[in-house]
Amino acid sequence: MAKQKICVLFGGVSSEHEVSLMSAASVIRNIPADRYEVIPVGITKKGRWLYYPGPVANLADGSWEQYPDCVPAFISPDATDRGIVKCVDGAFTLQKVDAVFPVLHGKGGEDGTVQGLLELAGIPYVGCGVLSSALCMDKAAANLVMDAAGIDRCEWDYMTRAELPGFDAVADRLERRLGWPIFVKPANAGSSVGISKAHDRRELLDAVHLALAHDTRIVFERFVTGQEVECAVMGNDGPQGTLPGEILASQEFYTYDDKYLAGTSRVVIPAQLAPEKLEEVRVTAVRAYRTLCCTGLARVDFFVEAGTGRVLLNEINTMPGFTDISMYPKLMLHAGMTYGGLLDRLIQLAFERKETANG
Ligand SMILES: Nc1ncnc2c1ncn2[C@@H]1O[C@H](COP(=O)(O)OP(=O)(O)O)[C@@H](O)[C@H]1O
Ligand SMILES: [Mg+2]
Structure with missing residues (x-):
């Protein structure tokens, strides 16, 4: 052939x-x-x-x-x-x-x-279509859809550049709803770029300006203390999730350098969680994948909060890193799939999706 x-x-x-x-x-x-x-x-x-x-x-x-x-x-x-x-x-x-x-x-x-x-x-x-790619990329849109679907996440809020003149009112609202510290992210950026953690109003304004350099809309989140765990999901109509893995970040949060340059983060598979928590993460990952209409593949990222044990969705990456230190191929390898076998399956899923779309 x-x-x-x-x-x-x-x-x-x-x-x-x-x-x-x-x-x-x-x-x-x-x-x-x-x-x-x-x-x-x-x-x-x-x-x-x-x-x-x-x-x-x-x-x-x-x-x-x-x-x-x-x-x-x-x-x-x-x-x-x-x-x-x-x-x-x-x-x-x-x-x-x-x-x-x-x-x-x-x-x-x-x-x-x-x-x-x-x-x-x-x-x-290969991968997700137009709607799911666009939704997952935009943290504000993705959060709104997750909220509507009842998928648990940390308290959050957002603002647009147009609200900057009335920033004091926004800051009052954020302080009330989220408490300190506040995590500040551009709605669309990726890989920890433009993200920072603000401990007070002055830092919040700096963080807002930094985020606005990357996008016109900003997402604010309550700072979650806990474990950072990720699940690899694959499939079209019947998606399957792997056992989640855990990121042991070397910095205060998982930065761009950590992820790709310094190689300082460590990954543990499976995540250090009780079996029922691992299962809760896996099931929620598949639910989130379906909710955002994903196809092919996605990596679904969570926090498991210290103290409460709550499983909080962070974000869905529709084209997760594929380097040899990347979580997605590592999770699949742990689930018994070779890197070559994984690529083969993803290409076949692309063909299957096209056939269904035409049919
Ligand atoms: N609400 C939060 N509380 C605590 N840490 C967070 C929170 N949101 C993000 N982080 C940390 O910041 C990193 C980057 O944030 P994330 O939302 O995943 O953005 P990106 O799209 O750039 O990967 C995460 O991997 C995590 O370490
Ligand atoms: Mg991330």
């Missing part, structure tokens, strides 16, 4: 560009080569799309962009093309693809934008 052509998208304009490069290198190295042919297309930080036929080793340090055989390329939105268009010496050529694996984190990749393009293109793709 001919190999299926999988276009792997990597890089992107978001603050998680570098993480995507690392995730994509792992994905490309581990896709079962006997069944799939990878067509790598990178997106620079400026948003330029390039077909990249060079070695995987050039991804992580960003040197792939200078590779002499890179050519401009893009996914055609024309549903009769079903492929990528390459521009070689001023001429356009069409390369058909069977599926796309958008290994992109954050804005312009994990937020429904690329997914919308792929819907127009009529090409099956």
